[in-house]
Amino acid sequence: MAELTTRGGGRVAVLKPRVFAWVQDYGVYAAVLALLLFNVLFTPHFLDASNFRTQLVQVTPIVIVSLGMALVIGTQGIDLSVGSAMSLAAALVVLYLGYGWLPALVVAVLGGALVGAVGGALVAYINVQPIVATLALLVGVRGLANVLVPQLVEFRNPDLIALGSSSVAGIPVIVLIAAALTLVVMFVVRRTTFGRQVVAIGGNRSASELSGLPVKRVLLIVYVISGLLAALAGVLATARLQASDPTSLGLFIELSAITAVVVGGTPLTGGRIRVLSTVMGALLMQLLAATLIKHNLPQSWTQMVQAVIILAAVYATRERATR
C-alpha cells in the first residue's frame, strides 16, 4: 500500500511539470484553437468573411501595441504611455495631413518615438521606475494631444482612408501590417544582438552591466520602439475611423496590451519574451469577447472570464519561474 502510494505520487510528480511546461509553452495557442473550434461548431455565421475580418481588424491596434509592450516587459519594465502615444499620433497625423499622408504618418510615428524616448531616458538614465515615468507620460501626452486637436476631426484624405479600409487578397492591409511587424519583432528578439541584449538585461541587469552590455542605451531604445509602434497603431486606427479623436483613441489600451503579454506567458519579471504568444494572447481575449457576445452573454461576463484567464496565465508563468 505504502509503496503503491509512493509510486503513484512519483508519477504525478514527473507528470505535473511536463504538463505544466506544455501548458506554458502552448496553452495560449491551444486556447485560441479551442475557441475557434467551438465557434465553428456552435456559432452561426462565425466564419463568415465579414465577421472574421471585423474581429481581426478590431484587434490589430492591440496586437501592434502589445509587440512593443512585450519588449518593455521583457526588460522588467512597463509602458503605460502607449495609449497616449496613440492619441498624440492621431493628432499629429491630421495636423500634417496637408503635406500628404506619408509625411504626416512619419511625423506622427516620430512623435510616438519621442514619447518613448522621454520615458526611456527617465527609466534608463535617471532611474525613474518605469511605472512612474510612463504614468506621467500617460497623463501628460494625452493632454498635449488634446491641446493640438481639441475635438474630433474628420478628414477626407483618400490615401489615408485607403490605408485603413483596403484589402490585399481579401486581407485588410492593417492586418497585414500587424503580421509583418510581428515577424520583424520576432526576428529582432531571436536573431539580433539587440534582441538578445534586451532579454539578458531583463534577466539580470547587474550581470548584463558587468558583461559590458550597453544597458542604458538598450533600455532607451526599447521604450522608443514601444512608443513608435504605439504611434503606428494610432495612425492605423485613425485611418480606419476616418477621423482623428485624440480624446478617446487608445484609452486603456495599455491594459489590453499588458493583458496580451501576460496571457501569452511572458513573465512580468523579465528575461523572457514570447512574441507570437503575445499576439495569440491578444487574439484570445478578442475571440473570447466576441464569442460570449454572440452567445448573448452580457459584457460583464466577458470581463469576469477574462479575469480568470489572466490569473490562470500568471499562475502558469509563476510555476515556470520556480521550476
Added chain:
Amino acid sequence: MRRTDLEAVLEAREVSKRFPGVLALDGVSLALRPGEVHALVGENGAGKSTLIKVFTGVYQPDGGELRHQGEPAAFGTPMDAQRAGISTIYQEVNLVPMMSVARNLLLGREPRRFGVIDAAAMNGEAERVLAGYGVETDVRRPLRSLGVGAQQMVALARAVSVDARVVIMDEPTSSLEPREVETLFGVIRRLRDQGIAVMYVSHRLDELYQVCDQVTVLRDGRVAHTGALAGVERLRLISLMLGRDPNEVRSHGLTRFSRDRAGPRQGADSAGSPDGGTSRRSPVVEARGLTRRHVLDGVDVSVRPGEVVGLGGLLGAGRTETAKAIVGALPLDGGQVLVAGAPVRVGSTTAAIRAGVSLLPEDRKAEGIIPTLSVRENIALAALPSLGRAGVVSDAKIDRVVEIFMRRLRIKAASPHQLVSELSGGNQQKVLLARWLAVRPKVLLLDEPTRGIDVGAKAEVQALIDELAEEGLGVLLISSDLEELVEGADRILVLRDGAVAGELSGDDVTEERIMATIAEQSDG
C-alpha cells in the same frame, strides 16, 4: 571591570540553523553579559549574520536554545526581540528617511496633547536626547538631510531610549568619518557603563581592540574561539578567522596549481627572454591610485601578461571593490586604469571589456548568470557583438564558440539549450568563465572563482587558471582561501582598510606572511 560572573542578558546555547544545503550555524554558544562590548568576527559564510538574525527574531533556531535573562526565550518575530530589549543597528540605517529627526527618534512614543502629537514637546525632547550623543541639528529637518554618521546616532539613540538591554551593531563604522567613529566609541563606552550589553560586528581589527572586551570568532558556522579580547593577539585572531592556526598549519598540495611559484611563469612569448621574463614585460593592466570614499584609499595594482597576482586581505578590506574599480563597475573619486599603457575610460565596463579586462564576479547568482537564458546564450552574452554581422547574430559562430568552451571547460549540461539556472554551482561558474574567455581578454579578474563549487570543479578551475596564465593571460586572483592564494599566485598584494598594506613575492608568498601583513598595526 570583570563582569563574567554576571548572568548573561542574552545567550545562545548550542544553537543550530540549517538552510537547504548548508548548516549555517552548528552548535553555537555565545553569552552577552551586561556591561560588556562583545566583538563578533568571522569571514564570509562564517554565520555572523545568521546568528544576529537568530538573536533578533528574524530566524528561529533549528536546534539549541536562546536564553533571555536566564529564562528560555523564543523570539517568533523581530517585534518580540525588540520588546525583550534587543535593538539592532544595521549598516544601512533602518529609519524613515523622509520623516523629521524628532519623529524618527520618538516614533511610536510621541508626546501627545489632546490626542494629537505635541510637536513642541517632541522637538524639545529630541534635541535634549541627541545632544547627549554629540549630535546638534535641527530636529525638524527630515532624517535623510543628516550625514550617515548623524543618522546612525539617531538610530542608536532611538535604540537605547526604548529601554534596550542589548544593542547589536552590524558594521556600524563602515561609512563613518574618523571623527564620527570617535563619537560612536564614546557612546558605546557609555552604554557599557550603563550596563547594556553591546555586540559589535566589524572587520576592522583596530576598532575591535579599541572598544571591545570580549571576542567570539565564528568560522564555518562554529565557534572557533570565545573569550576576553585582551589576551588574543592580532595574528592569532586573524588565523582563527581564516582557519589557519599557525600552530597547526596544514600540509600544502591540496590545490591543483601545478607550477613552481619561485620561477616566473613561462609566458606565451618568453622564447626570446631566457629568464622567462614576466617580471620584465610591461604590465598589461595597471591601476593607479584607485580611490573611493570609505572603500578604497589609493590602491595601485598592476598585472603583467602571464602573471597571476593575488589579492589578499580580510573581508571588507577592499578586494572586490578593487576588482570592480578596475573593470569600471565602481564609481571612483580618483584614480586611473591603463591597459597596455593606454588609459581606459573610468566607470565604463563596456570600455574596460573592449580594452581587454574582464571580471568574474564574486556573486555568481546576482551578478553573473542570466537565469532565464540557456547555457549557450549565457556563454555568448559578452561576445555577442563579435558573433554576428550588422547586429544579426550568427548561430553558426555561436555554436562553434559554445562547443569549443563547453568541451574545453568540461561543462556538464544536458545540452547547450538547457537553462543555466538548472546547472550545479561549479558548472555555472565554468559557464561564466567561458563567457569571458569567449571575448579573448588580456586580463581576467577572478573574484573568489572557486567559492561554493564542488571539489572536482574547484580543481578544474584552478588548473584552468594555471593554463591560461601559461598562455599569456594576466590574472588577478581574489580568494579568501589562503592556500589557493599562495599556491595560485606569483605575487600577492595584501589589502587592509582599502589600501595596499604590503606586497609579497618570491619566498614571501606564504600563508604566515599574508596573515602577518594583515595583522600589522595600521597607522591610525
